[in-house]
Amino acid sequence: MTQPPSMSAAGSGLRLTLRGIGHAYRALTVLQDIDLTVAPGEVLALVGPSGCGKSTLLGIMGGLIAPAAGTVEASGSVADDCLNPVTYVFQDFALLPWRSVRDNVALPLEPHLSRAARAARVDEVLALTSLTAFADAWPRELSGGMRQRVGIARALAVRPACLLMDEPLSALDAQTRTLLLEEFAGLIARAGITTVYVTHTLSEAVRIGHQVAVLSRRPGRVRALLRIDRPIEGRRAADPDLLAMEERIWAMIRDDAATAERERIDAPD
Amino acid sequence: MRRIDGPVAFRGGGFAPRARGWAAAATLIGLVLLWQALEMAGLVPTLFLPAPLAIGRTLWALTLSGELWKHLSASLLRLAIGWTVGTVFGIAVGLAVGLWSALRSPVMAVVAALFPIPKIALVPLFIIWFGIGEGSKIATLGFGVFFPTVIATAGGVDAVPRGLIRMGQSFGLSTWKIVRSIVLPGALPAILTGFRVTTSIAIVLLVAAEMIGAERGIGAFVLAAGNLYDMDALLAGIVVLSALGLIVAWVIGVAERVLLRWR
Ligand SMILES: Nc1ncnc2c1ncn2[C@@H]1O[C@H](COP(=O)(O)OP(=O)(O)OP(=O)(O)O)[C@@H](O)[C@H]1O
Ligand SMILES: [Mg+2]
Numbered sequence: 001m002t003q004p005p006s007m008s009a010a011g012s013g014l015r016l017t018l019r020g021i022g023h024a025y026r027a028l029t030v031l032q033d034i035d036l037t038v039a040p041g042e043v044l045a046l047v048g049p050s051g052c053g054k055s056t057l058l059g060i061m062g063g064l065i066a067p068a069a070g071t072v073e074a075s076g077s078v079a080d081d082c083l084n085p086v087t088y089v090f091q092d093f094a095l096l097p098w099r100s101v102r103d104n105v106a107l108p109l110e111p112h113l114s115r116a117a118r119a120a121r122v123d124e125v126l127a128l129t130s131l132t133a134f135a136d137a138w139p140r141e142l143s144g145g146m147r148q149r150v151g152i153a154r155a156l157a158v159r160p161a162c163l164l165m166d167e168p169l170s171a172l173d174a175q176t177r178t179l180l181l182e183e184f185a186g187l188i189a190r191a192g193i194t195t196v197y198v199t200h201t202l203s204e205a206v207r208i209g210h211q212v213a214v215l216s217r218r219p220g221r222v223r224a225l226l227r228i229d230r231p232i233e234g235r236r237a238a239d240p241d242l243l244a245m246e247e248r249i250w251a252m253i254r255d256d257a258a259t260a261e262r263e264r265i266d267a268p269d
Numbered sequence: 270m271r272r273i274d275g276p277v278a279f280r281g282g283g284f285a286p287r288a289r290g291w292a293a294a295a296t297l298i299g300l301v302l303l304w305q306a307l308e309m310a311g312l313v314p315t316l317f318l319p320a321p322l323a324i325g326r327t328l329w330a331l332t333l334s335g336e337l338w339k340h341l342s343a344s345l346l347r348l349a350i351g352w353t354v355g356t357v358f359g360i361a362v363g364l365a366v367g368l369w370s371a372l373r374s375p376v377m378a379v380v381a382a383l384f385p386i387p388k389i390a391l392v393p394l395f396i397i398w399f400g401i402g403e404g405s406k407i408a409t410l411g412f413g414v415f416f417p418t419v420i421a422t423a424g425g426v427d428a429v430p431r432g433l434i435r436m437g438q439s440f441g442l443s444t445w446k447i448v449r450s451i452v453l454p455g456a457l458p459a460i461l462t463g464f465r466v467t468t469s470i471a472i473v474l475l476v477a478a479e480m481i482g483a484e485r486g487i488g489a490f491v492l493a494a495g496n497l498y499d500m501d502a503l504l505a506g507i508v509v510l511s512a513l514g515l516i517v518a519w520v521i522g523v524a525e526r527v528l529l530r531w532r
Contacts, residue, residue, distance in 0.1 A: 062439055084441050094436035098454045098531040107450060108440035138531050158440065 013040025014076040014085060014161040014194045016061065022069035023056055029219040030056050031067075036213060036222065038162075040076050041192040043232060045205035047249065048215030048223075049257040054198045055166055057220070061196060062088050062164045078161040083112050087160035091167040093147045095139040095154075102126070102135040105154045121157050128187065129153040145176035152184060162194040170200060178237070181207060189232045202249050206242045207235055214249055217256040217263075224252055319500050324508060327501040336490075341509065343485035344475055347403065351410025352471045359415045359467075360460065363422025364448065367456070377423070384416040389477045396482065406478040406486075413474040414467040421463025425456030458532070461525050468517045472510060 021034040030053035038044045046054050059065035061072050063086065078085050095104050102122055109118045126132045129149045139147055148168055155163060168184070169177040185208050188195050199205050205212045209228060216223040226245065235242065301321050307313050308320035315323065331337040366376045388409050395405040395412075429452055437447040479488025487506050494502035 064435060064439060084439075088436070088439040090432065090436060092432060094432050096433060096451065096454070098457075098529075107437075108442065110450070111442065111446055140531070 013192055014074050014078065015040050016044075016162060016194055016196070017073040017075070018057075018061070018070065019073070020070035021057065021060060021067050021072065023053065023060065023065070023067050031060075032219045032221050034070070034220070034222055036225075038194050038196060038211070040194055042210040043188060043195040043197055043208050045209030045212045046196060046198045046215065047200070047202060047205050047212060047253065048220060049217045049253055049259075050200070050261065051263075052215045052218050052256075053220035054215060057215075058088075058164050058166050058196060058198055062086055064088075074162065076161065079159055082159040082161055084108060084158040085161045087155045087158055087163055089148075089151050089155050089163060089165040089168045091170055093139075093144075093151045093171075095147060095150055097139050100136050100138060101131060101142070101150050101153075104139065104150055105157050108154060108158050122153075125153040125157045128156060129183075143176075144172045145180055148172065148180060149183075152187070156187065156191070160193055163188065163196070165195065165197045167198055167200065169204065177201070177204075184208070185232050185235075202246045203237065203242075205249070206245045207237060208232060212245075212249060214252050217259060223256075224249075316500070319504050323501050324504045327505045328508065331502070331505060337505075337509070340485055340487050340490045340506075343483075344479065344487045347406050347410065347479075347486065348471055348475050351407040351475070352414050352468065354407065355411040355414025355471075356418050356464075356467065358411070359418025360422050362415075363419040363460075364426060364452065364456075366419065366423040367426025368448070368452065376419070380416055380419050383412075384420070388413040388474055392478055392481055401482045406475070406483065409478040410471050410474050413470050417467050417470065418460075418463055421459050421466070422456060425459025425463075426452055428459060429455030458525075458529055461521065461528065464521050464524075465518065468521065469514060472514055472517070476510065 016038040018034055018036040021031055023031040034057060036044065046057065048054055056065060060067045074086060096107065099107065105122045105125060106118050109121060113121065126135055129152055131146065131149055131153055134142060134146060139150070142150070151168065169180055172180065181204055197208055206228060212226045212228065213222050214224040215221065226249070228245065305321045308315060328337070362376060365372050392405065392409055395408045399405045399408045433451050433455065434447060437451050476488035476491065479486035480492045483489040487509055491503055491506035494506060
């Protein structure tokens with residue numbers, strides 16, 4: 001994979017600041033007093049038991065859900081060719097089945113760019129995600145892994161300053177997951193995109209995060225915030241430090257996860 | 270205890286119907302041939318039901334004299350205008366109902382109240398409102414097509430996955446862009462299925478409307494032939510209507526194959 005020159009612009013980037021975020025669905029409080037900061041170009045991995053409000057928090061960060069309390073601030077400078085500073089990557093890919101790969105990637109560019117400029121950008125991000133050969137395929141013809149590559153290509157096409165990824169790999173098999181994670185980590189690190197990465201898989205969290213925020217079970221609060229001070233590119237899955245970190249996080253959420261799971265079974269919502 | 274010994278029998282067949290164009294054509298042709306054979310064998314009196322050959326001869330004569338085209342062209346024009354008017358308004362209202370909760374219940378209540386009314390019963394009313402000429406006929410078709418289109422479109426919009434709309438919002442797309450690029454294409458399969466229903470409704474209403482105060486049109490022609498007990502001409506008109514229905518259904522089938530080839 002090649003690196004486009006325009007995406008390596010250093011010195012820019014978005015800082016994401018969450019202050020006192022709280023949220024409730026009717027009587028159900030899902031988030032309480034969340035304070036988090038993601039520095040420009042940093043990756044925050046968000047883990048926590050099922051139903052603790054991770055997707056809700058990401059929705060709040062992306063402006064798709066209005067929080068009941070608190071504020072989210074995005075500050076910093078973005079490149080001139082950035083068309084959607086804060087951009088989502090979806091767990092279920094959210095591709096339009098009636099559009100080819102190429103046209104799916106072009107969708108968010110359509111209101112902004114001429115046909116020629118669109119085609120150039122689409123070709124560029126398809127090359128970046130190794131999808132060039134599938135540009136004219138329908139989504140139904142792709143494997144799950146390739147569909148999420150399209151999701152990533154579409155997100156990169158708008159030159160985001162911040163990526164919000166909600167379990168982007170959880171619909172995929174373990175092998176594809178490992179391969180794609182490496183790929184995403186490289187793309188994000190090289191483009192210097194501020195990223196929030198929600199996952200259930202702790203190995204993914206320690207592989208991709210500069211910070212790992214561990215949420216408690218519902219109502220979700222930040223239970224621990226761990227820093228991993230080493231560059232994302234070049235981290236190895238077998239790194240003993242990362243494995244130790246994974247152990248620590250697992251110890252923190254094990255009881256929570258078990259309780260949350262029991263509650264899910266007792267009171268399915 | 271029971272011993273099992275031997276090859277596993279195949280049981281995964283069936284439940285996968287496929288369209289066979291030749292079978293459809295062969296069935297229709299076979300039925301016509303059978304009908305002709307029964308007549309020639311004298312099993313059905315020609316006064317009771319004219320033979321296909323006699324109907325064919327009448328059709329041919331009507332074509333040569335220009336009589337057929339005179340009626341058919343008038344009918345086609347009404348059909349095209351009436352169906353298009355009903356469809357355009359129906360899709361617009363269906364989209365609105367599917368998208369805005371303020372409109373949903375009020376409009377659907379009106380639709381539920383007016384849809385079951387036979388539009389044929391309203392023709393005298395339409396004549397008072399829109400005149401005895403083209404206006405009342407087009408209104409009859411338009412109203413008949415409008416309600417099922419609203420229902421099909423609103424259902425299609427409801428079936429568009431919410432996640433796709435959220436995706437559009439997450440990229441900052443305008444409401445209009447989301448409607449155009451996500452909601453409408455997502456609702457298109459349901460809308461096209463609705464077309465199958467509304468084109469048939471339109472043809473039925475067309476003939477009914479043309480039977481009141483029209484000089485031209487297949488409906489008027491059929492009515493006149495019926496009054497004279499000219500069974501050959503009557504059946505010729507009916508064959509034309511049936512062929513019209515077949516052609517329209519075929520066109521929609523082609524449209525579905527082209528527009529929905531992503532499925
Ligand atoms: N639109 C909604 N209306 C009502 N309740 C909701 C809604 N969305 C989510 N919830 C509830 O809020 C809680 C948090 O949901 P959320 O999807 O944010 O959790 P999550 O941490 O992403 O879970 P998972 O790990 O299973 O994806 C859950 O109990 C869920 O049932
Ligand atoms: Mg979630």
